[in-house]
Amino acid sequence: MKIETASQGTKLRIYLSGELDHHGARSAMRTIEDRISAYLPRDCVLDLGGLSFMDSSGIAVLLKSYKRLGQIGGRLRVENVPEQPMKVIDASGIERLLGVSCLSRPGDAARDNK
Amino acid sequence: MIKETNSFKLEFPSVSSNEGFARAAAACFAARLDPTLEELGDIKTAVSEAVTNCIVHAYPDSIGRIVIKGRTFSDNSIEISVRDWGKGIPDVEAARQPLFTTGGDGRSGMGFTIMESFMDRLRVRSAPGKGTTVTMSRRLTPRRP
Numbered sequence: 001m002k003i004e005t006a007s008q009g010t011k012l013r014i015y016l017s018g019e020l021d022h023h024g025a026r027s028a029m030r031t032i033e034d035r036i037s038a039y040l041p042r043d044c045v046l047d048l049g050g051l052s053f054m055d056s057s058g059i060a061v062l063l064k065s066y067k068r069l070g071q072i073g074g075r076l077r078v079e080n081v082p083e084q085p086m087k088v089i090d091a092s093g094i095e096r097l098l099g100v101s102c103l104s105r106p107g108d109a110a111r112d113n114k
Numbered sequence: 115m116i117k118e119t120n121s122f123k124l125e126f127p128s129v130s131s132n133e134g135f136a137r138a139a140a141a142c143f144a145a146r147l148d149p150t151l152e153e154l155g156d157i158k159t160a161v162s163e164a165v166t167n168c169i170v171h172a173y174p175d176s177i178g179r180i181v182i183k184g185r186t187f188s189d190n191s192i193e194i195s196v197r198d199w200g201k202g203i204p205d206v207e208a209a210r211q212p213l214f215t216t217g218g219d220g221r222s223g224m225g226f227t228i229m230e231s232f233m234d235r236l237r238v239r240s241a242p243g244k245g246t247t248v249t250m251s252r253r254l255t256p257r258r259p
Contacts, residue, residue: 029220053155055163056228059222087232091231092228
């Protein structure tokens with residue numbers, strides 16, 4: 001599990017890569033929370049493009065990030081979700097909680113720029 | 115008649131670094147059935163959920179034993195069971211409900227829901243204090259003529 005961030009103004013982009021399971025979720029969450037607290041972004045994107053695997057532990061990470069952003073008045077988007085993590089997100093129904101617009105599939109860049 | 119074509123048994127301690135090992139092993143075993151990438155991902159995900167449940171819920175304060183058994187059959191189906199000898203689940207019906215969790219805010223409560231939706235059948239047998247066995251099966255799309 002590797003996490004990298006890029007920021008520009010009030011925007012923060014967090015790139016997750018590798019396998020996001022229970023084993024890696026706790027430290028991933030800590031890192032994500034640290035970055036959000038440090039940058040206090042208005043718009044935060046979790047870019048899942050590099051994830052090779054995600055299970056329901058990843059759902060908890062997405063939900064917690066969403067709540068943390070809510071606390072600081074920011075918005076969370078989840079982008080570039082590969083197929084396997086997307087299927088887990090679909091099965092969990094988290095789209096209904098986050099709002100479908102929070103999610104985009106690879107190649108949906110046009111929608112991101114709206 | 116449907117015949118068993120292969121089987122494996124794997125035992126390991128309930129440390130979280132074994133989650134990746136367990137799902138990779140199950141995927142390697144399933145690969146003999148020539149699954150699609152999506153089917154392989156489904157099996158990996160379901161096994162990951164079952165093993166994570168053992169680590170988080172069956173043995174919350176100790177390291178215990180987890181045994182995974184797998185079987186493949188001549189109808190291109192696979193059955194995988196994940197067994198522990200931990201705390202057990204007092205109310206299996208409740209535990210299988212979406213969003214149900216006793217695991218605190220690091221957990222989503224979606225484990226059983228994902229196992230159910232990614233596999234064809236899921237059976238959970240559990241007794242408090244004795245442990246839990248989750249058995250799941252899935253028939254894979256035959257690709258060879």
